[in-house]
């Protein structure tokens with residue numbers, strides 16, 4: 588069996604340089620370092636965001652995704668390095684900050700007021716005039732499709748509707764860059780699809796969207812580009828298909844499921860056949876670039892007296908990318 592890829596070291600050596608990315612940059616982070624307390628959270632991070640794209644920021648808990656958002660919104664200044672958004676410094680320029688909105692993970696609305704009342708108050712706080720407020724409120728209610736619930740108290744809304752109302756508030760100022768911290772966490776499938784449709788509509792209208800998510804399927808299906816944050820840097824960045832091609836080429840993961848947990852001698856045999864253990868003691872994996880690589884595997888396992896329950900071939904996905912980059916050295 589061919590087990591060529593992806594031992595971590597092998598992968599690092601086959602990675603090609605990131606190809607040039609098209610699109611008008613609207614935000615640039617250049618060599619950004621951030622120290623919080625004794626921790627160096629970001630260590631020379633580089634990132635460009637483009638106009639009219641959905642960019643999904645991925646990475647384990649605590650890797651600095653929220654920190655990066657706070658840099659973009661100017662709530663946090665870098666310890667060193669440069670942050671430019673729409674040509675300005677968000678830490679210094681109020682005009683730059685007004686061009687973007689952050690949708691936090693927590694619902695930032697008054698629970699005992701209706702959706703409409705919340706939006707009217709937020710419009711006033713954002714500096715919209717009394718004359719333009721009603722029209723803009725109507726527009727954002729329509730954009731996030733909460734018109735039918737505008738008279739309900741926030742407290743009485745489901746999680747999905749609360750999220751939509753939260754996004755509606757962020758859209759009052761017509762931001763050119765919308766940042767969302769885990770927008771779909773804890774909402775049901777229907778609400779999630781509706782939220783994602785809203786984001787795509789905004790993107791198609793020219794808004795740039797940066798969102799954080801731990802949902803890899805969502806990132807793959809919705810984002811024009813993803814960025815993977817690990818060890819204080821953007822370790823991978825680009826369209827998912829490009830990252831997968833660059834990292835895995837034609838390789839596919841072969842997953843072997845055994846009928847029972849292997850003992851030491853069977854484990855040695857599996858290792859000799861090029862299979863590596865996974866977190867599930869019944870599952871062993873290898874990588875192969877062609878059918879020939881695994882077609883003979885069932886017979887080989889039988890010869891070693893190993894009972895096979897199932898053999899599957901999997902396309903590489905973002906979970907493989909994350910496992911690879913997060914297993915690297917800081």
Ligand SMILES: Nc1ncnc2c1ncn2[C@@H]1O[C@H](COP(=O)(O)OP(=O)(O)OP(=O)(O)O)[C@@H](O)[C@H]1O
Pocket residue numbers: 623624625626628646647648649650651652653654655
């Ligand atoms: N004020 C602070 N002082 C010290 N450390 C901090 C401070 N704020 C955040 N941190 C640490 O910085 C790191 C990055 O935090 P951040 O919230 O940006 O991570 P994250 O990727 O958004 O995490 P999650 O996925 O859990 O939301 C974490 O280890 C966090 O504990």
